[in-house]
Amino acid sequence: MARLNLALLALLVVCALSLVTSRYQARKLFVDLEREQAQSRAYEVEYGQLQIEQSTWAMPARIEKIAREQLRMQLPSPARLRIVEAGPR
Amino acid sequence: MRFAHTFKTNTPAAPRLPRLRAPLVFGGLLLLFVGLLGRSLYLQRIDNGFLQEQGSSRYSRDIEVPAHRGRIVDRFGDPLAISTPVKAVWAWPDQVDATPDQLKALAAALDLPTAALKQKLAQGGDFVYLKKPVAPQAAAHIAALKIDGIHDENEYWRYYPGGEVMSQIVGFTGDRDVGQEGIELAQQSWLGGHPGSRRVIINRRGEIVEDVASIRAPQEGRDLALSIDSRLQYLAFRELKAAVEVNKARAGALVMLDAKTGEILALANWPAFNPNNRQRTARDHMRNRALIDTFEPGSTLKPFTVAAALDAGKVSPQTIIDTAPGTLTIGHATIHDAHREGALTVEQVIQKSSNVGAAKIALSLPAETMWQMLSGAGFGAQPRTGFPGEVSGRLRAAKTWRPIEQATMAYGHGISVNLVQLARAYTVFASDGELKPVSLLKVDGAVAGRPVITPQTARAVRHMLEMVVQPGGTAPKAQISGYRVGGKTGTAHKLDGRVYGDKYVSSFVGFAPVSNPRLIVAVMLDEPGAGQYYGGTVAAPVFADVMGGALRLLGVAPDAPANTVVVPSDAVAVREET
Numbered sequence: 001m002a003r004l005n006l007a008l009l010a011l012l013v014v015c016a017l018s019l020v021t022s023r024y025q026a027r028k029l030f031v032d033l034e035r036e037q038a039q040s041r042a043y044e045v046e047y048g049q050l051q052i053e054q055s056t057w058a059m060p061a062r063i064e065k066i067a068r069e070q071l072r073m074q075l076p077s078p079a080r081l082r083i084v085e086a087g088p089r
Numbered sequence: 090m091r092f093a094h095t096f097k098t099n100t101p102a103a104p105r106l107p108r109l110r111a112p113l114v115f116g117g118l119l120l121l122f123v124g125l126l127g128r129s130l131y132l133q134r135i136d137n138g139f140l141q142e143q144g145s146s147r148y149s150r151d152i153e154v155p156a157h158r159g160r161i162v163d164r165f166g167d168p169l170a171i172s173t174p175v176k177a178v179w180a181w182p183d184q185v186d187a188t189p190d191q192l193k194a195l196a197a198a199l200d201l202p203t204a205a206l207k208q209k210l211a212q213g214g215d216f217v218y219l220k221k222p223v224a225p226q227a228a229a230h231i232a233a234l235k236i237d238g239i240h241d242e243n244e245y246w247r248y249y250p251g252g253e254v255m256s257q258i259v260g261f262t263g264d265r266d267v268g269q270e271g272i273e274l275a276q277q278s279w280l281g282g283h284p285g286s287r288r289v290i291i292n293r294r295g296e297i298v299e300d301v302a303s304i305r306a307p308q309e310g311r312d313l314a315l316s317i318d319s320r321l322q323y324l325a326f327r328e329l330k331a332a333v334e335v336n337k338a339r340a341g342a343l344v345m346l347d348a349k350t351g352e353i354l355a356l357a358n359w360p361a362f363n364p365n366n367r368q369r370t371a372r373d374h375m376r377n378r379a380l381i382d383t384f385e386p387g388s389t390l391k392p393f394t395v396a397a398a399l400d401a402g403k404v405s406p407q408t409i410i411d412t413a414p415g416t417l418t419i420g421h422a423t424i425h426d427a428h429r430e431g432a433l434t435v436e437q438v439i440q441k442s443s444n445v446g447a448a449k450i451a452l453s454l455p456a457e458t459m460w461q462m463l464s465g466a467g468f469g470a471q472p473r474t475g476f477p478g479e480v481s482g483r484l485r486a487a488k489t490w491r492p493i494e495q496a497t498m499a500y501g502h503g504i505s506v507n508l509v510q511l512a513r514a515y516t517v518f519a520s521d522g523e524l525k526p527v528s529l530l531k532v533d534g535a536v537a538g539r540p541v542i543t544p545q546t547a548r549a550v551r552h553m554l555e556m557v558v559q560p561g562g563t564a565p566k567a568q569i570s571g572y573r574v575g576g577k578t579g580t581a582h583k584l585d586g587r588v589y590g591d592k593y594v595s596s597f598v599g600f601a602p603v604s605n606p607r608l609i610v611a612v613m614l615d616e617p618g619a620g621q622y623y624g625g626t627v628a629a630p631v632f633a634d635v636m637g638g639a640l641r642l643l644g645v646a647p648d649a650p651a652n653t654v655v656v657p658s659d660a661v662a663v664r665e666e667t
Contacts, residue, residue, distance in 0.1 A: 027299065030298055031297065031302070032294045034297045048171050049173055050174065051171055052168070052171055052250060055168050060319065060323035060324075061327075078571065081570075081571070083571070
């Protein structure tokens with residue numbers, strides 16, 4: 001009888017300790033999760049800022065200016081246009 | 090009493106205790122104990138709010154979960170409005186206690202002159218914004234200075250990459266990220282986010298270790314895709330702006346519709362404003378003229394008169410109308426043509442834009458028939474784009490029309506429209522007689538229209554509109570190399586007070602390619618002041634540039650050989666008025 005009680009006591013101690021550890025683990029993981037979520041929010045913010053930057057660089061007015069002035073591009077005159085008809089497949 | 094006896098041997102006899110003393114002390118202690126028990130019961134069960142609050146404030150926090158405003162994007166997903174988190178830096182001027190060095194560092198971080206900063210702080214009072222928006226990095230730098238009385242708060246800043254090109258459509262948000270104009274206002278409930286809040290447990294280092302409860306789930310703003318095509322919008326804006334400046338017009342507007350779906354692909358206005366920096370913007374520059382202003386359309390309405398007559402079987406395209414001597418008197422009023430023509434076919438009435446011809450055709454119809462045509466084409470009713478403040482224009486009930494009014498309405502006077510209505514009405518001719526709904530939001534799939542005229546009539550009018558841009562018509566300058574184009578000019582006198590003065594609204598509405606119309610473009614220039622004012626000379630070239638560029642950008646197959654543009658010299662171009 002005493003032996004059974006002792007075994008149960010040992011089991012109880014083990015359970016109690018594992019509860020403490022798992023609780024601790026859960027909190028630690030949760031802290032990690034929070035950090036990752038904060039990081040993901042920060043990335044989202046950065047993504048938005050990059051989108052802004054990209055659209056600023058890609059403004060049609062700027063592209064047109066560069067095409068015309070730096071690359072010296074121009075619309076071909078109608079005389080220099082050839083329309084290619086797609087043949088039957 | 091053996092016990093007492095033993096004591097007696099060592100110590101003098103103890104005084105005899107009163108008999109009630111022990112029970113009294115015991116009872117007193119018991120009472121105190123019961124009091125304690127009662128108090129603790131009271132605190133635990135009945136009045137437990139205060140202590141629980143005190144306890145939880147040591148480990149739990151309610152934190153706000155931010156929700157950003159949805160983006161506005163164009164039809165390809167390119168951003169037109171984005172929210173980005175920033176800080177607003179503010180101060181309690183009374184509490185600010187900073188060394189000159191700190192102030193200098195603060196001014197540098199805020200990108201303000203030190204003197205301006207000092208002046209703001211010297212105003213005193215409770216609360217003053219030092220600057221907003223402030224970039225998050227700069228705000229962190231300011232927080233690191235640890236100056237008393239300087240605080241910051243989270244805010245969102247709305248950025249508009251399209252700038253003035255998109256300004257009147259997208260609109261802008263005001264304080265607290267709430268829509269104030271344009272789509273930002275119209276779609277506030279869709280775009281706006283609602284921050285949530287949750288209760289968490291924090292540890293000694295301020296890290297969140299457990300989620301206790303979500304008090305309010307955050308509701309993120311949703312993205313919104315407009316029907317606008319950024320490239321076409323830029324093209325339209327650039328050409329419109331150039332035309333307004335060259336012609337010294339007071340203002341101008343341009344609408345481009347997809348003829349198949351009724352989507353608004355471009356909607357440009359000039360003057361415009363920069364939504365990213367609108368401190369000195371005149372209220373007038375914010376007007377989206379194409380939707381919230383009306384004008385008398387002039388001759389651009391003639392095709393509807395003719396379509397009504399064709400549909401009613403009153404005329405055929407070849408019916409001869411005698412317009413000599415170029416005037417028509419009805420009651421006390423006389424209608425004039427810009428130049429005399431004589432006998433014209435119905436087709437030529439459109440091609441040469443004869444007021445007398447159009448008036449005669451209109452007078453052959455019952456007022457009710459004409460009203461049905463105009464109303465069926467969407468005039469007098471809001472185009473229902475969902476844009477705030479869009480107007481319906483004015484189309485009076487047929488019963489109230491006098492003959493002279495019916496005659497002037499035939500060429501677009503005595504009726505008012507907005508530019509989007511006018512462009513939309515031309516979907517009737519660009520399709521086979523169906524009026525398409527217009528939309529500022531992206532539409533997926535086919536769009537059902539409402540039949541207004543028969544397909545035969547639509548095709549006949551389409552042919553007449555193509556004649557307008559050919560030599561002998563009012564708008565040879567609307568031709569585009571490689572594409573067949575159809576359209577109609579308008580040169581309407583403006584009401585100056587109560588009389589028609591010598592100010593004009595010049596317009597052109599047209600579609601291309603005629604063999605299978607893809608796009609409709611409507612251009613309107615208000616009070617061109619550089620000498621030229623005919624729709625065919627002022628508005629038609631804008632149409633040709635924008636339409637030509639758009640067709641090439643969209644890769645629409647040409648339906649005419651290149652180099653077919655025949656523009657007669659200005660002297661022989663047909664003039665028109667109204």
